[in-house]
Amino acid sequence: MEWRIRLALRQQQWHQAGQWISLLPESHRAKPRWRYWQARTWSLQSIKPEKTLQMLQQLASERHYYGFLAADIVQQDYDFNHSALISGQSGSDVSLSPEITRARQFYQMGYFVPARREWAAATRSFDQSQLIDATHLAHQWGWHQQAIHTTIKADSWNDLSIRFPLAYQADMIVSAESATINPEWLYAITRQESAFAKDAYSPAGATGLMQLLPGTAKQVAERMGVSYTNRDLFSADKNIALGSNYLKQLLDDFSGNRILATAAYNAGPHRVKSWLNRQAAALPHDIWIETLPFYETRNYVQNVLAFSVIYGHRLGIDSPLINTEESSIGQP
Missing domain, CATH: 1.10.1240.20 (Lytic transglycosylase, superhelical linker domain)
Incomplete structure (x- = not known):
């Protein structure tokens, strides 16, 4: 059923998408994803304005990708719902x-x-x-x-200081400034990739905090003019430096669009370019992300965008979920 909804969204058949959403089991319709798209399809058809506003306002009070999307639509401040965990309640050490x-x-x-x-x-x-x-x-x-x-x-x-720690802060800030990328985006990618485990190693060979492939890291090091060995990927400062420069490379390749660069970091730049080449027309950012063909990349991009907002909040930076130039994706 969900693929039918996504196909209708991709084709911008709002009535059809809304009908398919209404046929989902109640437990699915209650999820943020489908509450958002139910409200969005109503809005795009100019129907049920009161229900649409009510649903979007409720979503906007929640801390996740769809909540932040909804907050932007109703022009409401993001709600971070931070609540510090209280320790020492267990009665044992x-x-x-x-x-x-x-x-x-x-x-x-x-x-x-x-x-x-x-x-x-x-x-x-x-x-x-x-x-x-x-x-x-x-x-x-x-x-x-x-x-x-x-x-x-x-x-x-809800304890943001624990769930979204400012780990390796000096290295992260210096590397972000050196690569001229936003530190909240660098933090979001690293949080999504490894949750700050510097020994992380995937079956595909992705290594360290930012889960870089050795071949990619070597190419980035050559462009930076620095020495490199595979062991460097287990060093936090070197991994962050290489990863931030690779993000800058992707950002430049995709004309400063973080959505495309984030998708490329996960799925590979050639695959993202092939998706764009198959597009007949530009799509709104939320539809483009929702209809990505890879489930993993779809969730990855949504998480990174939401995490960027949260890390902006943690760093005292006003960080919107979507920049103006990212609102439409694909051929103009």
């Missing part, structure tokens, strides 16, 4: 757990795999309050990946 102790020792020695194994063993039986205490521990150690994952396991989503 989770730091005394033998597994937590071993996890900390392994982590501090740089043995991340056994550290994660011990952490998983410890938190498997924790209740929510213990998970929150453990989240604070990982955050204090600078082990951001585990702090992020553990707060999700605790079903606690």
Whole structure:
């Protein structure tokens, strides 16, 4: 059913798209994605104005991609819904757990795999309050990946300082300035790629904080005129420097459009160019993103755009979800 909706959106058949949405199971229609598109199709048909406004205003009070899209439409400030986690409510000191102790020792020695194994063993039986205490521990150690994952396991989503940490801040700011890209975008890409795990390694060989492929990193290093070995990708400062310069390269390749550059970072620039070449006409940004052929890239772009807004907030930067020049994508 969802592919039918996306096809109708792509063809800008608003009535048809709205009909397909109405046939979704109620649990699906309640999701932010389809609430947004239900309101959007009503708006584009100039029908149900009161329901449309009500639905968009409700979405605009939520912190996610569709909430930020809705906030832009109704000209409402973004709502970040930050709420700090309160530790010390579990009645026990989770730091005394033998597994937590071993996890900390392994982590501090740089043995991340056994550290994660011990952490998983410890938190498997924790209740929510213990998970929150453990989240604070990982955050204090600078082990951001585990702090992020553990707060999700605790079903606690609103402490932005933990879920969106300003990790490696000096390197991130310097590299963003050097590459002349927005630091909030650099943070958003890194958060999406690895959750700040500098030892991250994918089956495809993508490595480090920004999940760079060695071949890509080598090409970027050559353009930068710096020395390079594959081991450099496990070094936070070098990975960030290479990744930020690659983002700048993609941004230039796509005429400063972060949406296209973000999609290219995930799916590859040649694939994004092929999608654009198959377009008969320009599309609104939200439709172009919603109808991307790869599920992974669609969610990736949506997450990065939303994370950019949140990191702008964390850095004290007014960062819109979509820039004016990004509002239409494809051939004019």
